Amino acid sequence: MCHIEASQDKSVRSPVVSGVSKPPRKFAGVVIVTTGLPATGKSQVAYCLSRRLNWNGESAKVMRVSDYRRKRQEPYISNGIFRPDHEASSALLDLAQQDAMQDCASWLAAGNTIAILDAALVTRKQRAEVYEYFSGQLHYRVLFVECVCEDEALIEANCREILRYSQDYKNVQVAVGLEELRLKIAYYRQLHQPMDEPYYPRIRLDTASMEMSAIKLSGHIETTVLGYLGGLSLKPHTLYFSRHGESEFNVLGKIGGDAVLSARGERYAQALASKINSMHIPELRVLTSRLRRTIATARGIEASQEHVAALNELYAGVCEGLSYEEMQEKYPQEFAWRDQDKLRYRYPWGESYVDTMKRVEPVLVELQQSSNVLVISHQAILRCIIGYFCDKLPEELPYEEVPLHTIIRLSSQGFGYKLEFIKMGIECVNTMRQKPQNCSATRTAADALITVPAHYDIPDPWRNPGSGPTLVQQH
Amino acid sequence: MCHIEASQDKSVRSPVVSGVSKPPRKFAGVVIVTTGLPATGKSQVAYCLSRRLNWNGESAKVMRVSDYRRKRQEPYISNGIFRPDHEASSALLDLAQQDAMQDCASWLAAGNTIAILDAALVTRKQRAEVYEYFSGQLHYRVLFVECVCEDEALIEANCREILRYSQDYKNVQVAVGLEELRLKIAYYRQLHQPMDEPYYPRIRLDTASMEMSAIKLSGHIETTVLGYLGGLSLKPHTLYFSRHGESEFNVLGKIGGDAVLSARGERYAQALASKINSMHIPELRVLTSRLRRTIATARGIEASQEHVAALNELYAGVCEGLSYEEMQEKYPQEFAWRDQDKLRYRYPWGESYVDTMKRVEPVLVELQQSSNVLVISHQAILRCIIGYFCDKLPEELPYEEVPLHTIIRLSSQGFGYKLEFIKMGIECVNTMRQKPQNCSATRTAADALITVPAHYDIPDPWRNPGSGPTLVQQH
Numbered sequence: 001m002c003h004i005e006a007s008q009d010k011s012v013r014s015p016v017v018s019g020v021s022k023p024p025r026k027f028a029g030v031v032i033v034t035t036g037l038p039a040t041g042k043s044q045v046a047y048c049l050s051r052r053l054n055w056n057g058e059s060a061k062v063m064r065v066s067d068y069r070r071k072r073q074e075p076y077i078s079n080g081i082f083r084p085d086h087e088a089s090s091a092l093l094d095l096a097q098q099d100a101m102q103d104c105a106s107w108l109a110a111g112n113t114i115a116i117l118d119a120a121l122v123t124r125k126q127r128a129e130v131y132e133y134f135s136g137q138l139h140y141r142v143l144f145v146e147c148v149c150e151d152e153a154l155i156e157a158n159c160r161e162i163l164r165y166s167q168d169y170k171n172v173q174v175a176v177g178l179e180e181l182r183l184k185i186a187y188y189r190q191l192h193q194p195m196d197e198p199y200y201p202r203i204r205l206d207t208a209s210m211e212m213s214a215i216k217l218s219g220h221i222e223t224t225v226l227g228y229l230g231g232l233s234l235k236p237h238t239l240y241f242s243r244h245g246e247s248e249f250n251v252l253g254k255i256g257g258d259a260v261l262s263a264r265g266e267r268y269a270q271a272l273a274s275k276i277n278s279m280h281i282p283e284l285r286v287l288t289s290r291l292r293r294t295i296a297t298a299r300g301i302e303a304s305q306e307h308v309a310a311l312n313e314l315y316a317g318v319c320e321g322l323s324y325e326e327m328q329e330k331y332p333q334e335f336a337w338r339d340q341d342k343l344r345y346r347y348p349w350g351e352s353y354v355d356t357m358k359r360v361e362p363v364l365v366e367l368q369q370s371s372n373v374l375v376i377s378h379q380a381i382l383r384c385i386i387g388y389f390c391d392k393l394p395e396e397l398p399y400e401e402v403p404l405h406t407i408i409r410l411s412s413q414g415f416g417y418k419l420e421f422i423k424m425g426i427e428c429v430n431t432m433r434q435k436p437q438n439c440s441a442t443r444t445a446a447d448a449l450i451t452v453p454a455h456y457d458i459p460d461p462w463r464n465p466g467s468g469p470t471l472v473q474q475h
Numbered sequence: 476m477c478h479i480e481a482s483q484d485k486s487v488r489s490p491v492v493s494g495v496s497k498p499p500r501k502f503a504g505v506v507i508v509t510t511g512l513p514a515t516g517k518s519q520v521a522y523c524l525s526r527r528l529n530w531n532g533e534s535a536k537v538m539r540v541s542d543y544r545r546k547r548q549e550p551y552i553s554n555g556i557f558r559p560d561h562e563a564s565s566a567l568l569d570l571a572q573q574d575a576m577q578d579c580a581s582w583l584a585a586g587n588t589i590a591i592l593d594a595a596l597v598t599r600k601q602r603a604e605v606y607e608y609f610s611g612q613l614h615y616r617v618l619f620v621e622c623v624c625e626d627e628a629l630i631e632a633n634c635r636e637i638l639r640y641s642q643d644y645k646n647v648q649v650a651v652g653l654e655e656l657r658l659k660i661a662y663y664r665q666l667h668q669p670m671d672e673p674y675y676p677r678i679r680l681d682t683a684s685m686e687m688s689a690i691k692l693s694g695h696i697e698t699t700v701l702g703y704l705g706g707l708s709l710k711p712h713t714l715y716f717s718r719h720g721e722s723e724f725n726v727l728g729k730i731g732g733d734a735v736l737s738a739r740g741e742r743y744a745q746a747l748a749s750k751i752n753s754m755h756i757p758e759l760r761v762l763t764s765r766l767r768r769t770i771a772t773a774r775g776i777e778a779s780q781e782h783v784a785a786l787n788e789l790y791a792g793v794c795e796g797l798s799y800e801e802m803q804e805k806y807p808q809e810f811a812w813r814d815q816d817k818l819r820y821r822y823p824w825g826e827s828y829v830d831t832m833k834r835v836e837p838v839l840v841e842l843q844q845s846s847n848v849l850v851i852s853h854q855a856i857l858r859c860i861i862g863y864f865c866d867k868l869p870e871e872l873p874y875e876e877v878p879l880h881t882i883i884r885l886s887s888q889g890f891g892y893k894l895e896f897i898k899m900g901i902e903c904v905n906t907m908r909q910k911p912q913n914c915s916a917t918r919t920a921a922d923a924l925i926t927v928p929a930h931y932d933i934p935d936p937w938r939n940p941g942s943g944p945t946l947v948q949q950h
Contacts, residue, residue, distance in 0.1 A: 027785070219706075337824075361695065
């Protein structure tokens with residue numbers, strides 16, 4: 001493998017460096033630089049990479065040069081700055097580039113692991129300056145991700161996405177905006193020097209075919225990024241999610257297990273199937289967990305179905321099948337620990353949210369590359385999957401609302417996603433327990449249980465012959 | 476992204492398939508097929524991939540066609556079977572190929588996730604048969620990893636490695652063996668049809684430059700493999716390991732913490748520096764953890780040093796700074812759980828071995844690509860790192876012997892590694908606690924502590940004024 005040292009690269013020496021450069025620090029931060037012509041998808045690549053890296057415990061942030069340009073250009077006047085005859089343009093873009101680079105440096109200096117510089121850098125000189133600054137001066141590792149696209153139809157589609165979602169074109173007519181973008185692309189194409197510098201570690205990504213090549217790669221983050229890029233798709237897509245119908249354990253306030261649906265849960269399964277079948281979603285695929293309650297919920301849906309263990313509910317180990325009241329009684333210390341840090345807490349012999357975040361990654365990759373998939377899974381797992389696409393912080397995941405008997409539609413929109421909740425109007429218990437105020441291990445049972453949602457109690461035919469279930473409510 | 480369906484690929488239809496093929500199952504097993512001319516490094520790629528995949532929780536196994544050929548050919552006669560004028564050769568190789576493919580299929584049918592078929596497959600017809608069998612008939616996903624090498628010096632070096640380590644050349648003189656291998660390569664080159672089939676998901680790896688390209692990739696395992704290939708180096712290499720010198724916590728039998736070295740630990744640091752400095756290892760790099768005891772141990776070594784948080788000792792959470800006796804007293808249930816499954820057990824607010832396996836991965840990638848690195852770290856962490864290169868099962872890691880005051884040298888040898896222990900002869904406590912027979916939570920303290928190694932007790936100046944430390948031994 002080639003371990004690039006800045007000092008080897010004679011072609012990239014800038015006047016700011018004097019004397020011998022030190023090699024990049026192997027376990028310090030990495031600067032990922034997305035480069036390429038406009039409308040090749042590089043910003044989307046930057047945001048998708050950032051999302052996946054953060055999911056896996058890195059601290060990554062995207063610095064878009066165009067955001068810095070907009071900041072320096074208030075109030076926004078015209079996009080004409082990209083025309084070659086615009087005099088102030090090059091100075092403004094240079095300043096924006098400097099701003100973005102400085103923020104990358106500050107981000108890494110603060111102890112974060114990855115800065116993503118989203119820039120065009122169409123000339124060798126521009127790339128050399130960036131490489132020299134981060135590698136030569138600051139001794140960070142640098143990885144270029146070069147986005148190329150020669151598919152004119154895709155470039156046109158990308159331009160239309162830019163017109164819909166970019167601040168630059170908020171009040172611009174489509175035809176005018178498209179013409180501006182065409183001019184901008186033509187201008188950049190004229191300046192463009194294809195990336196053929198021999199020493200930069202880099203990945204070349206054809207955003208039309210998604211074919212890739214990797215040159216001079218080394219290091220854990222760089223090779224991880226390579227794998228992540230292989231799992232991308234930049235096409236707009238729509239995904240659907242639902243929890244299983246209400247289960248008999250939900251009714252009793254019990255966690256985990258492999259219970260069947262309650263009567264109301266069965267009604268939801270029918271309603272879900274009617275609704276989804278009536279939507280005639282083209283090439284619909286259904287993924288469920290391997291537990292009975294999700295498989296039963298999917299039963300009536302007319303589509304190919306796959307049962308995936310990675311979609312099983314967070315495994316509660318020694319607490320499987322207990323209600324919160326029983327957990328508080330049997331394991332008060334564990335119950336308190338879970339409330340203190342629900343994200344990282346792992347049930348004895350069970351899982352934590354962090355464990356499940358990792359476990360669902362194969363599904364995330366599949367969903368990232370797919371459209372028209374309905375995922376029928378469980379509360380904790382759907383919190384993770386939907387939270388991933390909505391860029392939730394890990395700490396937020398365990399308290400996200402994913403109610404029973406609701407279809408959730410997630411549609412891509414620019415670099416982000418739009419979320420819609422479709423309530424099916426079939427009654428069910430609420431399974432959402434808020435974090436209580438008192439999380440100390442010495443709290444009273446009443447304090448520990450104050451946020452447990454209402455559920456039914458197990459009927460005791462010996463004590464109350466002929467009795468039905470009773471509603472238990474903590475407050 | 477391109478989701479290949481076997482039925483789309485008209486060029487790869489074999490007589491065994493009738494009717495329409497089903498698409499590969501998205502969450503079923505994957506067959507990775509390493510292909511290429513002899514001595515391009517494909518078996519080493521196969522074994523390195525398998526090691527990393529298994530480390531990350533997959534169940535991967537390499538089936539080498541040449542192993543199956545040797546099995547069918549007992550007693551081994553001559554390598555002349557590769558000569559084009561050898562009549563029986565092609566039938567024998569076909570049978571070996573079938574054997575390997577069937578074992579791949581059985582491996583996946585048994586619920587494992589990845590089968591790696593290590594074969595040459597130099598013709599389009601051979602590749603089509605493999606693809607049709609696994610994708611068309613069995614509906615598994617298939618990923619080709621094509622190894623190419625045009626560097627004649629590297630091919631020659633690879634041939635010499637084959638002569639040293641392959642069963643085929645055990646009793647063959649080097650000159651004779653080299654001539655045989657040259658003939659074999661020439662024969663295969665003559666048959667070789669470069670891989671240009673348009674529909675197979677594949678990665679092309681130049682094993683000389685380690686440059687890669689990826690075509691038609693999709694799926695989590697496939698893209699993960701892409702990242703892993705980016706972190707490979709096939710060059711022979713040597714690594715060195717040492718635990719920190721004995722610390723004051725070691726002396727007292729305490730776990731975790733950030734204690735300084737004992738007087739004996741300081742003596743080891745000096746001895747280690749003298750020894751390593753006298754070895755004049757070229758371009759030596761030292762990696763330590765960020766804890767005081769490893770940094771102090773490295774102090775006298777003349778080499779560049781980097782302090783890496785990923786090398787810190789397994790974090791024991793609420794048990795940091797306790798002795799095993801104290802842990803048994805305060806948390807008998809936790810102590811028993813740890814003994815029941817030391818690999819997966821996670822200290823409350825701390826880590827498990829599985830957690831640290833994940834945490835050291837950036838270091839593993841760096842070490843995989845490096846030679847002449849000395850890693851100064853801690854018992855649990857070195858168990859993981861050394862265990863990785865020695866293909867230990869995860870279950871074995873928590874009980875591997877990594878004694879104090881010992882230099883460990885690890886040198887690549889064929890597809891595996893050789894391990895040497897260099898004892899420095901400086902007295903120290905033993906920190907290795909064997910798994911006790913009784914791991915039940917209801918065991919007595921004596922049963923729980925029976926395997927705790929001897930250590931010193933904290934002197935109590937109030938009870939025994941002027942006393943030194945006392946040796947505590949459980950049995």
